[in-house]
Amino acid sequence: LGEPPRFRYVTAWKDRLWGNSSDDKDVVYYSGVNRPFACPQSQTIPIPPRNRDTNGVTGFLPRTDCLGIGRTDSLHQIDGTDETNFTRQTIKEGIGIWAPDSCQVIHDVGYFLGNPFGVYTWGTDGITRISDERVKAWFETDTYFSRTRFDTAVACYDPALNMYILNLASPDQTTLDRWIGYDITSGTWWGPHKTSEFTPTGCVTLRNASNIPISAFTGSDGKLYVYQATKTDGSATGIAFDAQTNWMSGGTPDINKTWMDPSIVTKVQTAGTLTVTPRTGGLNAQLGAALLHDMTKGSERLP
Numbered sequence: 001l002g003e004p005p006r007f008r009y010v011t012a013w014k015d016r017l018w019g020n021s022s023d024d025k026d027v028v029y030y031s032g033v034n035r036p037f038a039c040p041q042s043q044t045i046p047i048p049p050r051n052r053d054t055n056g057v058t059g060f061l062p063r064t065d066c067l068g069i070g071r072t073d074s075l076h077q078i079d080g081t082d083e084t085n086f087t088r089q090t091i092k093e094g095i096g097i098w099a100p101d102s103c104q105v106i107h108d109v110g111y112f113l114g115n116p117f118g119v120y121t122w123g124t125d126g127i128t129r130i131s132d133e134r135v136k137a138w139f140e141t142d143t144y145f146s147r148t149r150f151d152t153a154v155a156c157y158d159p160a161l162n163m164y165i166l167n168l169a170s171p172d173q174t175t176l177d178r179w180i181g182y183d184i185t186s187g188t189w190w191g192p193h194k195t196s197e198f199t200p201t202g203c204v205t206l207r208n209a210s211n212i213p214i215s216a217f218t219g220s221d222g223k224l225y226v227y228q229a230t231k232t233d234g235s236a237t238g239i240a241f242d243a244q245t246n247w248m249s250g251g252t253p254d255i256n257k258t259w260m261d262p263s264i265v266t267k268v269q270t271a272g273t274l275t276v277t278p279r280t281g282g283l284n285a286q287l288g289a290a291l292l293h294d295m296t297k298g299s300e301r302l303p
Helices: 134-140 147-152
Strands: 009-015 016-021 027-030 045-046 060-064 067-071 076-077 085-092 105-108 109-115 118-124 126-130 154-158 163-168 178-183 189-194 200-207 215-219 222-226 262-266 272-274 291-294 299-301
Touching: 009 060, 045 147, 060 109, 085 126, 109 154, 118 134, 134 222, 154 215, 163 200, 200 222
Parallel strands: 154 200
Antiparallel strands: 009 016, 016 027, 027 045, 060 067, 067 076, 076 085, 105 109, 109 118, 118 126, 154 163, 163 178, 178 189, 200 215, 215 222, 262 299, 272 291
């Protein structure tokens, strides 16, 4: 059959490998059934329009009954059962996959970091941008993450938390030194998170020694890192956590409110101090003065 194509991106669907070649970025190849080595030139499907940009195909979303294929400005799908009836149709113009490694299919719903910038889902109800509410600024400003590095974002699924995990670079950084999570059960976003123990390069879903699926982070040092019961950060004992409460207190909009002394409740420790830096308002509110909580007390009223 000659020299096989060199795939940039690849996925599995209908017992075949589907991939995009570096030689022709506007075309998708598919292999024979259970024959990943057999990708003849005749088994290709063009993803239009040709030569619109230099990116071509930018990601795959293999759902049960259809295969999603993205460009940076459009989303397409393949239907059918074999090479006799595989057909392509355009799902959406104007919305596309920006980060190839952000693509995850969870409970037969596709998740991806897309263009216009934001996180999208693609399921039976169509395409929805799930980052439009409180975290819109994460993706539409340069305050929280480096948008120039969005194409390198890497995602995985955390089965223990039922969460879509997305690794991103902070402003002016080139490494994936932050991550955020979308709680699928509650429909809420968590983060941004960081660690001082290692430099994340991505994440992956694995199985532990008991064959239970878990999520793990990959580090630039070549190691895998998993969650542990004791929430330390290696040799770095200080852990940063950005806690946001509902600034529409009681579900009410902008009316006069009185913000009194905060009361902090923590698990009693033998020693330690928790630094609390309050912020009243929205995502763009200014930080207040730092407050110190004595963690040996468990409960304390701060100034």
